[in-house]
Amino acid sequence: MFFPAVAVSGMNPAEIRKNHPDLLKPDGIICPDMRLAVSEKIIALTLDACSGEYDQKIIQILKKNNISATIFAAGKWIDRNKNIFSELAADKLFLIASHGLKHRPCFLEKTNVFGISGTDGIEELFEETAGNAEKIEKLTGIRPVFFRSGTGWYDKNALKIIELMGFIPAGWNTPANDYSEKLSADIIIKSLSLACPGSIIIAHLNHPSGNTAEALEVWIPSVIRQGYKFVKLGEYRIICTP
Numbered sequence: 085m086f087f088p089a090v091a092v093s094g095m096n097p098a099e100i101r102k103n104h105p106d107l108l109k110p111d112g113i114i115c116p117d118m119r120l121a122v123s124e125k126i127i128a129l130t131l132d133a134c135s136g137e138y139d140q141k142i143i144q145i146l147k148k149n150n151i152s153a154t155i156f157a158a159g160k161w162i163d164r165n166k167n168i169f170s171e172l173a174a175d176k177l178f179l180i181a182s183h184g185l186k187h188r189p190c191f192l193e194k195t196n197v198f199g200i201s202g203t204d205g206i207e208e209l210f211e212e213t214a215g216n217a218e219k220i221e222k223l224t225g226i227r228p229v230f231f232r233s234g235t236g237w238y239d240k241n242a243l244k245i246i247e248l249m250g251f252i253p254a255g256w257n258t259p260a261n262d263y264s265e266k267l268s269a270d271i272i273i274k275s276l277s278l279a280c281p282g283s284i285i286i287a288h289l290n291h292p293s294g295n296t297a298e299a300l301e302v303w304i305p306s307v308i309r310q311g312y313k314f315v316k317l318g319e320y321r322i323i324c325t326p
């Protein structure tokens with residue numbers, strides 16, 4: 085693994101206030117584009133479990149094809165799917181990452197994205213990051229390294245603070261476009277087909293009545309035939325693309 089398998093306990097809000105007062109002010113918002121720093125046919129599939137239910141078909145397809153994935157679990161999804169979460173965490177094929185305690189975008193002042201209200205200041209940011217890490221650690225024994233905010237949007241200074249709190253923020257560059265249950269398998273397959281060496285793909289694990297599984301069932305064998313290998317986050321360095 086390129087990164088430590090277990091996150092170090094980072095700074096708390098009081099330490100950040102004392103040592104990095106320059107970061108407490110909002111600095112503009114960003115949804116960072118990120119990819120793996122590789123030129124070979126290597127890609128990372130990430131699955132967000134935001135809230136609601138569990139799409140078992142996706143996991144069956146991944147297991148059948150021996151495909152690794154990183155699962156970003158939000159606290160509210162874990163609460164509703166505790167047994168399933170523990171099963172996924174125990175499976176070596178998957179890496180558990182954090183999608184925030186309440187699935188909120190990470191800001192330093194009151195801001196909404198897609199109708200979801202973000203964290204308002206450093207204390208709420210800490211609750212969102214460290215709070216969910218604590219929940220995951222209690223259930224799995226492992227503190228997650230990677231963090232993705234609800235919606236994937238951040239204040240630029242909040243991103244720096246998240247790193248100081250001991251987490252690696254993880255964006256993506258290839259959306260499956262499966263954020264709504266109404267999107268067709270064709271649209272999702274077309275979106276997945278844009279993956280190229282180093283792609284970090286984002287799809288959703290919480291829409292069992294959507295078409296993500298149907299699309300993955302078609303796309304995975306084709307991308308394997310092209311010679312692609314799937315990795316979990318942490319196996320290669322992640323870079324931010326402008």
Ligand SMILES: [Zn+2]
Pocket residue numbers: 132133134183187233234235
């Ligand atoms: Zn989400």
